[in-house]
Amino acid sequence: MQLYSMPSSGNSLKARVLLALTGKPADIVDCEAGSDALVRAKAQGVLPFGKLPTLVLDDGQALAESNAILWYLGEDTPFIPDDATLRAQMLGWMFWEQYNHEPVIAVRQALVSYPHRAAEATPERLADLLERGHGVLQVMEDRLAKADWLAGDQVSLADISLYGYTCTAGSRGGFDMDRFPAIGRWLDRIAALPGVLDA
Amino acid sequence: MQLYSMPSSGNSLKARVLLALTGKPADIVDCEAGSDALVRAKAQGVLPFGKLPTLVLDDGQALAESNAILWYLGEDTPFIPDDATLRAQMLGWMFWEQYNHEPVIAVRQALVSYPHRAAEATPERLADLLERGHGVLQVMEDRLAKADWLAGDQVSLADISLYGYTCTAGSRGGFDMDRFPAIGRWLDRIAALPGVLDA
Structure with a gap:
């Protein structure tokens, strides 16, 4: 997986924190506001919703919305309660x-x-x-x-x-x-x- | 279960629609803005978050946030995808x-x-x-x-x-x-x- 992340954004921080806590493997691609990396990511079409964070899955599908990304990364971990x-x-x-x-x-x-x-x-x-x-x-x-x-x-x-x-x-x-x-x-x-x- | 619902609110409508679609049993308590029923519900303490809709479970716990209520009612139904x-x-x-x-x-x-x-x-x-x-x-x-x-x-x-x-x-x-x-x-x-x- 690849996480397209804006270093200064709390929405992106959420996903990076959960990756750290779960140990799930993902390359983190920094795309600060106004950076060349962000221009490049948009040109490559990897941000179909134009938003950060975006999680690109191994099959190429992209997930947006920070809390939906948390849910995806949190499945089958103790970060989602059993009850x-x-x-x-x-x-x-x-x-x-x-x-x-x-x-x-x-x-x-x-x-x-x-x-x-x-x-x-x-x-x-x-x-x-x-x-x-x-x-x-x-x-x-x-x-x-x-x-x-x-x-x-x-x-x-x-x-x-x-x-x-x-x-x-x-x-x-x-x-x-x-x-x-x-x-x-x-x-x-x-x-x-x-x-x-x-x- | 009891769903405290504001008839004129789309947030409450979501929960009523899903109850209808799933057939899960719940009493619906209408609490329109400014109604005596709303004053009564607040006085009874059944709206701990002060918001509608509120779903009161059989054990007395109350859930707020319309989309979280949808998730609760949607578990184990086809309205949450398997994938x-x-x-x-x-x-x-x-x-x-x-x-x-x-x-x-x-x-x-x-x-x-x-x-x-x-x-x-x-x-x-x-x-x-x-x-x-x-x-x-x-x-x-x-x-x-x-x-x-x-x-x-x-x-x-x-x-x-x-x-x-x-x-x-x-x-x-x-x-x-x-x-x-x-x-x-x-x-x-x-x-x-x-x-x-x-x-």
Whole structure:
């Protein structure tokens, strides 16, 4: 398999982390925004959805959507729970990540970090995203104050998915992570898993 | 099981459609926005996430997130494909639905339909949502012009998920569905499945 990955993107980080944790073999092709590698990948037609990350399977089929890639890589591993209710709770967190978390937590990071988005980064928009982001993070804090992991009592795809953009919410996004000590301990638990910090 | 469902919501419709198609038994509790039934359900504590739809399982646990509920109800049915690549493609459409489709297609319907959101429905916002919505629908059209279903060659959870808000995109959302004939035929195929129109 080949994972076409944007080094600066939390969506791509999710897939790299799960590859590291499962040991499944894949070549990682870095395609940073604006890079020649990204132009080349698009010209080669390996990104049929035009999005990163894209996982190209051995039969040439391509998968998009970071959380769907997590599901594919997570099948037959302990990162998908055996219990049906826990599986649905895990997926619930992953859909919540795309609908509630990413559009706020990741977007503020992008507006602050990427020069080509600076024009959108008005003070009003940044303030709105900050306030809404703290509300989103509080939902995670409430869960993690009473449990080590988001779904069930083991690390699952839900944790890998939410780790993607939460791990840089303070440093890149400017969110006040001191308010969320349980998230801080959860981030430390994930970072301590083998290979995560090198992913 | 009990499905707490908002009759006017596409997210709730998805779950009702899948219950009809699978024949799995669940009591449906209507909780329209602003209804006494919704106030009562919240007071009873059966909506721990404060969201609809919520599926309350026989052991009392509650599941939120419409697409996670679809997954739970779809397990061990033909609505989840046996093939791992197709499963990931199906989930890819479902994550795309929450990130790209719902925030545009459903939001325009809500702004136009719900009196309490009329203040947000500025001409500029409605025009922007219309243009972006046609782009979103074109992605579905491109797939459905060459295949009967979104993932693989059978109806799956991806179709049920996207049906939720696409079936009223023209009538409630004001999107120009004449541009998307393949979507029209796909909507007819779903509506012809037993029980869907009564769901």
